[in-house]
Amino acid sequence: MTNTRQGSDAIYLDHAATSPMRAEVWAAMEAARDCGYNPVSTHAYGRRAHERLEDARAEFAELLGCRPREICFTGGGTESDNLAVLGFARANLEQGPYLILSEVEHKACLEAAKRAGAEGAEVRLLPVDVSGGVRLTDLERALADATERPTLVSIMWANNEVGTVQPMAEIERLVHESGALLHTDAVQAYGKEDVSLDRIPADLLTATAHKLGGPVGIGLLFCREGVDLQPAARLAAEHREEKAPAWREMRERLEARLRDRVPNLVVHAAGADRRLPHVLSVGVPGCDAGALLLSLDLEGVAVSGGSACSSGSAAGSHVLGAMGLGQEEEYATVRLSFGPDTTSDRGGHDPGDVADRRAGLTARPMEPVSTRSVLTAMSGGVDSSVAAALLSERGYRVVGVTMKTFCYGDVPGPTRTCCGLEGISDAKSVAARLGVAHTVFDVEESFSRDVIDDFVSEYAAGRTPIPCVRCNSFTKFRDLVVRADLLGCEYLATGHYARVKQRNGTARLCRAEDDRKDQTYFLWGIPREVLERLFLPIGEMDKSAV
Numbered sequence: 001m002t003n004t005r006q007g008s009d010a011i012y013l014d015h016a017a018t019s020p021m022r023a024e025v026w027a028a029m030e031a032a033r034d035c036g037y038n039p040v041s042t043h044a045y046g047r048r049a050h051e052r053l054e055d056a057r058a059e060f061a062e063l064l065g066c067r068p069r070e071i072c073f074t075g076g077g078t079e080s081d082n083l084a085v086l087g088f089a090r091a092n093l094e095q096g097p098y099l100i101l102s103e104v105e106h107k108a109c110l111e112a113a114k115r116a117g118a119e120g121a122e123v124r125l126l127p128v129d130v131s132g133g134v135r136l137t138d139l140e141r142a143l144a145d146a147t148e149r150p151t152l153v154s155i156m157w158a159n160n161e162v163g164t165v166q167p168m169a170e171i172e173r174l175v176h177e178s179g180a181l182l183h184t185d186a187v188q189a190y191g192k193e194d195v196s197l198d199r200i201p202a203d204l205l206t207a208t209a210h211k212l213g214g215p216v217g218i219g220l221l222f223c224r225e226g227v228d229l230q231p232a233a234r235l236a237a238e239h240r241e242e243k244a245p246a247w248r249e250m251r252e253r254l255e256a257r258l259r260d261r262v263p264n265l266v267v268h269a270a271g272a273d274r275r276l277p278h279v280l281s282v283g284v285p286g287c288d289a290g291a292l293l294l295s296l297d298l299e300g301v302a303v304s305g306g307s308a309c310s311s312g313s314a315a316g317s318h319v320l321g322a323m324g325l326g327q328e329e330e331y332a333t334v335r336l337s338f339g340p341d342t343t344s345d346r347g348g349h350d351p352g353d354v355a356d357r358r359a360g361l362t363a364r365p366m367e368p369v370s371t372r373s374v375l376t377a378m379s380g381g382v383d384s385s386v387a388a389a390l391l392s393e394r395g396y397r398v399v400g401v402t403m404k405t406f407c408y409g410d411v412p413g414p415t416r417t418c419c420g421l422e423g424i425s426d427a428k429s430v431a432a433r434l435g436v437a438h439t440v441f442d443v444e445e446s447f448s449r450d451v452i453d454d455f456v457s458e459y460a461a462g463r464t465p466i467p468c469v470r471c472n473s474f475t476k477f478r479d480l481v482v483r484a485d486l487l488g489c490e491y492l493a494t495g496h497y498a499r500v501k502q503r504n505g506t507a508r509l510c511r512a513e514d515d516r517k518d519q520t521y522f523l524w525g526i527p528r529e530v531l532e533r534l535f536l537p538i539g540e541m542d543k544s545a546v
Contacts, residue, residue, distance in 0.1 A: 014336075
């Protein structure tokens with residue numbers, strides 16, 4: 001399988017996150033350049049923009065099977081979901097609104113429901129079966145508790161992580177027979193399933209352009225109103241019947257190949273009555289998720305570890321958790337998703353070969369991905385960023401990694417902590433600017449055990465431990481070596497102010513060029529074998545130069 005847009009050396013299998021802009025969409029956007037004005041203005045420019053906007057609204061209404069005035073354009077799927085769920089709750093707050101969702105809804109719906117619950121709504125979450133399907137008996141019981149209250153049921157048409165298609169016809173019947181309203185997040189389903197309001201008369205429906213080959217930042221909410229993504233929406237509707245069988249055949253062939261070659265492979269939602277044709281979600285127990293995804297990236301294969309909206313989080317998938325899957329300490333999830341330009345090319349770069357070769361990461365070290373590959377710890381700060389930049393300039397293949405050592409739950413936590421959440425975001429941005437691969441490794445458990453617990457016990461015993469020494473000796477460098485071996489990186493690098501020098505054929509840790517910034521005092525516990533592979537680029541520099 002190759003992506004014809006990217007050529008045979010790169011494979012884009014992350015269309016469930018975003019599908020690249022279609023050529024027809026670019027052409028339509030170019031044609032609309034003269035309409036970039038406020039459509040409510042009364043002058044000629046505003047009238048022209050208004051006409052184009054209403055034409056798009058009418059076209060989308062035709063595609064969905066609704067009236068143009070029922071279409072509401074938004075800034076994306078998240079805004080549409082928020083507006084549907086939270087907007088309903090707030091509009092009915094005085095009557096005590098009742099919200100029913102499944103446990104596998106998109107976080108945009110779940111978080112909106114959580115907020116509504118804090119504001120006075122009652123929220124009921126429905127469990128799912130092992131395939132991620134909603135049980136109709138559970139829905140019936142939940143609806144029986146509505147007791148004349150304003151009730152909204154929000155069930156996604158098809159799951160964004162594992163592809164399970166819900167029985168929307170039966171759900172719609174039960175919801176409307178009870179007198180409740182139905183919202184469905186059809187972001188993943190539109191263009192792949194027959195999403196029609198004539199067939200499934202939902203009351204609210206969410207869609208977004210960038211899943212269809214349209215631009216990012218354009219969404220729709222049908223609320224007896226809907227959304228238009230011309231021409232992406234029409235293109236998706238026109239090509240659905242043409243593409244869906246090919247996607248399904250590719251999915252089934254790749255699934256069979258992976259089952260045959262990857263030991264203990266778990267195909268998520270394999271028992272579902274229906275799945276999206278373009279999504280294949282698999283799990284590999286005992287495999288390091290971050291290393292697997294990063295190694296695929298280094299091979300030129302773009303996939304996701306689950307929902308792209310949660311890819312910055314090291315937490316496990318709430319969808320798989322609700323399905324009773326992925327509870328192992330190490331469990332790698334890979335979501336492969338096809339798009340209009342994904343084709344089968346047996347002579348090209350096949351993701352089955354790559355996935356097969358990379359799936360056994362925890363069982364054995366890989367061959368070096370490059371003769372000059374360096375796994376570089378990036379905290380998001382200046383020092384580690386400069387270290388990565390220097391190595392890149394010197395011709396090394398830099399692979400950036402940030403270690404997540406803390407978990408603050410639903411709150412952002414303290415700012416500027418070492419390896420905290422804010423640093424992760426900064427490190428991602430730096431890696432993007434440098435054009436290097438980057439991933440996040442969750443070392444919260446080992447950090448808590450080897451650093452935090454040790455500090456507490458030592459302090460209680462009347463001693464004054466130095467957490468940085470403990471972290472570097474027992475967490476950071478130990479885990480960096482493990483990840484480097486998994487990824488086939490020959491060397492390690494950090495942004496510490498220290499130097500490694502060879503004396504009599506042995507690597508020794510030495511003080512930094514800048515005595516004022518020297519950090520050897522908390523690096524002394526690094527094993528000798530690690531020093532043999534360690535680069536400390538800024539240790540030769542004065543801080544002012546950095």
